[in-house]
Each structure stands twice: as C-alpha cells, then as structure tokens.
Amino acid sequence: MARVPAIERRRQLVEAAFQVIGEEGFAAATTRRICAEAGAPVAAFHYCFASKEELFVELTEATVAALVDAQADGVLVRGSVRESLRATLAEYWATVEADPNREVVLTGLTQFALHEPSLAGVARRQYEAYHRTAALTLESVGSGCGVTWTLPVEQLARMLVVVTDGVVIAWLVDRDGDAARAALDAFADALAAFAVSAVSHR
C-alpha cells in the first residue's frame, strides 16, 4: 500500500465516512465499512483516530465548514429584499439537490449527537455555525438592499435555519423538489416582510 502521512489518511477516512453515511445511512457507518470504502485496512482506522467518535467530530466539522463556505459565496443581492432572499434560497437549494449527501450526513450526525454526551457540544457548535452564517446572510442582504430588519437579526437567522432545515428534511423523505422550491419561495416572501427601507431621517 502506498505510504501516506497520517493527516492525509484521516482526510481519506473522513471522506469515506461521508460517502458511506450519505449512501447507506448512519447505521452502516461501521469502522470496517468506512475502511473498506477508503481502501484501507481496519487497523489504519485506529492508527489515525483514537476512537470512532473522533472521526465523527472531524466529519461534522468538515461538513459544516463546507456548508458555511458554500453559503458565503451564495448570498445574492437583487433589486429587492424579496428577490434577494428568493435568489439566495434558490442558490442554496441548488447546492442541496446537487449533493444531497451533505444534508443526509448533517441531519444524521445531529440526530446521533443528541444522545452522545461526548458529541453534544459538537451539535451545539454546528447549530451556532448555522445561525451565525444565516445572520451574516441576512446582514448582507439587508445592507445590500438598503433595509433594516424589524426583528433582531439573531431571531430572523434562527427562522432562516428553521426553514432550510425543515424543507430539507421533508424533501429527504418525499423528494418532492417542486414543493420544496415553492415552500422556499413563499418563505422568502414571508421573511422579506420583516424588512423596512432604511431611509435615514435626521
């Protein structure tokens, strides 16, 4: 076998775990299955990771980072808040349908972390990252369209995450892409109603 630095092996195993969970679900993500996917012997796993949980932590952080990065480039400012939110959500949705596994992995890890004390902090940081990213998105749209929000940005950010999370899960179950896009459009309109033009009057 090609000799590879441990850091690189870790990356390979994380990628393999991503594939396995995405295609066969969380329950199938055993150390043996992951190693087989990575083309590595089982012993390589515990040479690179102290435990399976350590792999999950790294997988969560890498996947969340990928989502956050994708979203940083995905904020689209248009002529109005309504159009901006519609475009931004449509852009986000394109990334979901392009790689559903990312969402499968993310929701699976969240569910798993809920009852694993050693991973509870990971799930919390995961959602903090969601909320921070959503807040950034709203602030970009707000300043880009010259509006302010009638509710605290943190609250609207949580609502944005609620919407994306909820739409994704329903879609993972019934794969009704038209319904998902329609819901996102309607939510874009609804959230746009919480914006007012920021005419400085002094």
Added chain:
Amino acid sequence: MARVPAIERRRQLVEAAFQVIGEEGFAAATTRRICAEAGAPVAAFHYCFASKEELFVELTEATVAALVDAQADGVLVRGSVRESLRATLAEYWATVEADPNREVVLTGLTQFALHEPSLAGVARRQYEAYHRTAALTLESVGSGCGVTWTLPVEQLARMLVVVTDGVVIAWLVDRDGDAARAALDAFADALAAFAVSAVSHR
C-alpha cells in the same frame, strides 16, 4: 412473572422502545435493552414481533397517531388569523415541551427510515400524516376566522410542517425555549399574511 396476552405485550414493548429511544437515543434501542425496560424476557420480543423492524413500524404509527390526536384538539380559533395561529402553535409547543421524547423518537425514526428500504414507506406515510393534519389545522383556522388562503392549502401545510420540524430540531440541540417560542410567534405572523378575509362579493 405475570402472564400477559401477546397484544398487551406488544403495547408494553412499543412503550418501552419509546422510553429507551427518548432517553438514550436510537442507537441504544436494542432488543435486549427494550425488553429490559419492559421487564420482559428477551424471547418475548420475537414471540410478539417477527422482527425489530416490525416494532419500529408499530412505534412510528403509534407515535404519529398520538401527535395527530393531540393536534386535532389543539386548533384554537381566536379573533384574528394571526392570533389563532399564534395560539395554535403555542398550544403545539406546550405539548412538545411537556414530552420532548415524542419528538426525539419521531425525528430519530425518520432519520433511520431514510436508509432502510423496508421502512421508507413508513417515513413517507408519516410525513403525509403531518401534511394532512397541518392542512386540516389551516382549514379550521381559515373557516373559523372567515378567511381564505392566497396559496394552496397543501403548500401552506407543508410550510407549517417545515416550521414545526425546524423549530423542534433546533430546540432539541440548544434547548433554547425562548428562542423557539419567539420563532413560532414570528412564523405565525408571517403565515397569517397569506390569509385574506373571505367577503363574498356577488
């Protein structure tokens, strides 16, 4: 040990599975753990259920039915659509905080069913029940307040499910009840914007 008819045993095992999943997560729901929780010998499991999946199917249907029943009584009509939706969502939220396990079990089962071909239909029916119940809620509120909706009820129903699902998951992670209630209130206002008073003009 007390002799118990098989039907009753099934009920006990389903209830025990509910408790175990709620408190220790889906991964802990082994046949042995479930039987221990129910105070039954392991062999009783396969005397009552052909397989573990059969138990999961029954657990899903029973839990969804409990949710649907609770929601049937939880539609509150107030003076305006906005207030009605706020009250109804607040009522729903009270049941969530009163028994978080119901949501833990439901989200866990959904996640599990996503990659278990034999359970895929169960998850789909689960969400169909959600959507049907939400549509009923919206129609009750609509006729109760004398309004019609500016979007198809099916679409608004999906949006309602998205909201409750999303709020629940975020809350399961960070347990921020205030944020959850604030988000639900804001969504109630947003959804109320899709109603128009149904003055018959002929």
Added chain:
DNA sequence: CCCAGAGTTGGGCAACCGTCCCAGACGCTT
C-alpha cells in the same frame, strides 16, 4: 550505512447484536 521513528498490516479479543429453540408453566375448555 544504519537506525529511529512513522506508517502498514493481519489477526484476534471480548462484548454485544438479532434471532431462535425448546422445555416448561399457566389457565381455559371439556
């Protein structure tokens, strides 16, 4: 040229998994 340290590897461990068998105990009919 050698050797210390990094990386690879097969085999094996104890624990646990879902499922099954079967001898026995119970309670209802006749």
Added chain:
DNA sequence: AAGCGTCTGGGACGGTTGCCCAACTCTGGG
C-alpha cells in the same frame, strides 16, 4: 382430571462490532 393452546424464560447460535497488539516495512537524517 385431562388436554391444549398461550405464554414464559433460560440458554445458545452465528455474526458483527469497536478496539488493540505485535510484527513488519518503509524512509529520511546523521
């Protein structure tokens, strides 16, 4: 009292799990 179907419950099955060990091979620096 006898018989029979329903339920009990211990024990065991083959298989899988996460993890570990000891022996190996490679590679770069002195």
